[in-house]
Amino acid sequence: MDHSHSHALFARAQALIPGGVNSPVRAFKSVGGEPFFAARAQGAYLYDVDGNRYVDYVGSWGPMIAGHAHPQVLAAVEKTMHDGLSFGVPNALEVTMAETITRLVPSCEMVRMVNSGTEATLSAIRVARGATGRSRIVKFEGCYHGHGDSFLVKAGSGVMTLGLPNSPGVPSALADLTLTLPYNDFDAATRLFDEVGGEIAGVIVEPIVGNANCILPRAGYLQHLRELCTQHRALLIFDEVMTGFRVAPGGAQQLYGVTPDLSTFGKIIGGGMPVGAYGGRRDLMAQVAPSGPIYQAGTLSGNPVAMAAGLATLELIQAPGFHADLERRTHALCDGLEAAAREAGIAFTTTRAPGMFGLYFREAPVETFEDAKASDAARFNRFFHAMLERGVYLAPSAFEAGFVSSAHGEAEIAATLAAAREAFAAVRA
Template sequence: MRTERSQELFKRAELCIPGGVNSPVRACRSVGSTPLFIDRAQGAWLYDADGNAFIDYVGSWGPMILGHRHPAVEQAIRKVMERGVSFGAPVDLEVALAEKVMSLVPSLEMIRMVNSGTEATMSALRLARGFTGRNGLVKFDGCYHGHGDSFLVDAGSGVATLSIPGSPGVPDDVIKHTFSIPYNDAETFRNLMAERGKDIAAVIVEPVAGNMGFVRPEMNFLSALRDETEKYGALLIFDEVMTGFRVASGGAQELFGIRPDLSTFGKIIGGGLPVGAYGGRRDIMKHVAPQGPVYQAGTLSGNPLAMAAGLATLEELCRPGFYETLAAKTRKLVEGLTAAAKEAHIPVWCDCIGSMFGLFFIEGPVRNFADARKSDLNRFNAYYAGMREKCIYLAPSQFEAGFVSFAHGDEEIHATIQAARSVLKNL
């Protein structure tokens, strides 16, 4: 495989961009490699600057659920470009997208559009603190909620990938209000709430973890979060930036039957363009400026291009049988990867919900970040390198979930399983 052009671009990037990338995990340092620079994409495929073609399981880190360059999304973007690309003023499309998202997620009584998942979670936490008059935050080890100060304590995603301590640059006064405990540990959570519950403004969680690798929640865990927050007057925030419209049309909260007080969204609701959103109970959302005293603003929030792309994407997701078909594709992939590892006598823990999946080089089960960290990282790095050489594009980190799109067909999934079979038998 030729990579000369990507390497040349990376050398230039290192001179003007920290680490040569605009988001840390893209650097591929943890897997002993350098990034591929992507030239274009189509359907389930990426094409790099050297002309190599890859089957894509990153999907721009989640939003490309329809695949790249879906005709309906492209048409919507082209149509709105005839009107303009940014107004800094209200536009009909932001109202339409808000109404659409709210119709699909019953817990949303009001919603505010922002520009990224990080902005959504930061805003939701500020709102929770303003509404409750409390400062405390409970999060879970290995979950990632963006790069807001309060969220970087024991965080997942790139923080875990690069083994960065979770709080450089974050004031001690912020850290002291943040309590990070193991995911899926309902008992520890109950004990913490019994001790500090009256100080806690919010409990934030990835209802299906995707930033420590893929880790499914245990049902008693999510129900414990709901019960204890109600008991102590804290707000429950579901971070559905990754799971929203990915695991079900109403997100993980629909799948598991848990109604949070606030939810955050991103990725899919922008159809691949930069969008985030937070919303929830009307009485809470009325505290957001200009209706209330909790200030949050964004010049480009409700951008017409992003709103149009999001609307077009959600319309496609509402087609009959969409999620059932997508889940079946993902199960087929996971079953094939598991079988390939078994043939090679390599222990793996491979699991999925909807179209999210993950693979750890460990017997399993993987219930939390401590379990995820026991995965054989050297074996993962070799697996990543081998799959990349076979033109399978995976996240360059053990601690990231993978994503299947509707554009992945039997041919792509079969090719991926065959590539894994070849790579695994040589690890």
């Protein structure tokens, strides 16, 4: 493949943008090499500035559940943008979005729109602290909740990808208020609450960890967290920025039958536009300004164009059988990858939920962050490049989940598996 135009753009970008990218994992630093620069996208495909085409399993890191440039989403954006890009006063689409989210996610009796997943998680933590009068929060090793100060303690995703266990610039006093637990460890969670449960404002968790590749909760684990939070009067916060509306119409909380006190969303509710939201019980959300004393604001929150794109996407995913079909496609991909690895004699396993998956170069199942870290990341990096050269774009990190969209049909999955058989053979040595 020719990458000369991408190479030239990357050289220009590195002189002016930290690392040449506006989000760290895009730099390909952990997998080696240089990133390609996108020119356009359509359906299940990305096209770079050199004219190369890739079957895309990143999907803009999750929003493109119906594929890129879906005609219904583009039409909604085009119709809305002619009336103006931003108003600074309420618009009707914000109300429709709130009605849609609260209908699909019953635990969210009220919701506030923001501009990113990071903003949503920061705001949810503020509500938890303000509503409980407590300062400590609990997160899980390998979970990433955006780049807020409280969250960059044993975070996963790009932080782990770059080998940064904690981030300079985070005051130690604030970091000390963040307690961490190993994900999927029942006993550790119980012990922590027995010791300091009365000081914990909230527990924030990715119900399916998508920032240590893809780790599913053990049976009963999310229910255990719910019971601990209820017992100790702490708030349970589900970070559904990634899983919300993807793994089920009502997110992971619907899939696993657990009701959090607060939830955060992003990605799909913007249809590719910058957006986020947080919501939850009415008594908690009523404490957010201007109806209550917990302050949070945003100039572009509820942007009409973002609302239009998100509402069009949410309409698409409510089609009968949408998520069941997405799950079938995900299983077909993962089963095919595992079969190809077996043929090549390579230790390899997958994890999967509807519309998302994880790839691990190891034989044993992956249920914890330690399991994920024990995977052969060096072999993943070689596999990543082997797939990229064969026209398949996976997340450029051994610690990021992949995504399947409704645009990934039989032809795209077959092409991916054909590329994988060659790629596994290439990395066997």
